[in-house]
Amino acid sequence: MNVTTRDIDGTMVVRVQGRLDTATAPSLETTCSELIESGAKRIVVEMAQLEYLSSAGIRVVLASAKRMQAGGGRLTVCGAEGMVLEALQLSGIPEIIPVCPTLDDALDEA
């Protein structure tokens, strides 16, 4: 899995590519933790190029969203399709974290 971060007008966009599973989730956790600790107020996790997502990745997204909310910030997800979107939906994520179709939608939302 690849994790890359870029700053778009103050929103930290974290792009995950490949497979977000039990082996790779710690890498996303590290990235999100560093962003939160450095004071990021808006994080978008971009999943358009994510092929596979398991509960280990969902756990990181959920835990990071909780930390963001506790600090007055916000985490948003975008671009999920197919199996990745299905895993988010089965886990009840769209009811508590904004899940946007595109990055543009997420940037508006964020």
Next chain:
Amino acid sequence: MTRTLLDREWSGGTAGDVPAIVEQVADVVAAAGMPAERVLRVELAVEEAAVNVCKHGYDNELGWLRVRVWRDNGEITVELSDRAAEFDPLSQDPPDLTSDLNHRAVGGMGIHLIRSVCDRVEYAREGHHNILSMVFEIAPSA
């Protein structure tokens, strides 16, 4: 007619070996003709089940695990057997999917995902083994 697609044992590994197990199952299931998007759901179920064995059975190690995959007409069965203490994952309470972000538990989703993506799932305790059988139709039913 039943045809075995994979029968392998792992022991002495760690939870880090789970992706390799998932990959082997995915390869044989794809070769059996399952569409790619459905194979990903099999991968999800196998990962969640194997991680669960490591967490609940072997204190985050892999311990001993046997993975068998077979095809029976239009169905694929993936069976995981372990020698850990008796643990029926299907007896666990379903996760709370209604509370708000603040109160939502971050874990406990694995079994729920397994139940959701499998067409059938069964648990049995046989001798000293926990046996989890997950059944998937190769093609979506009409």
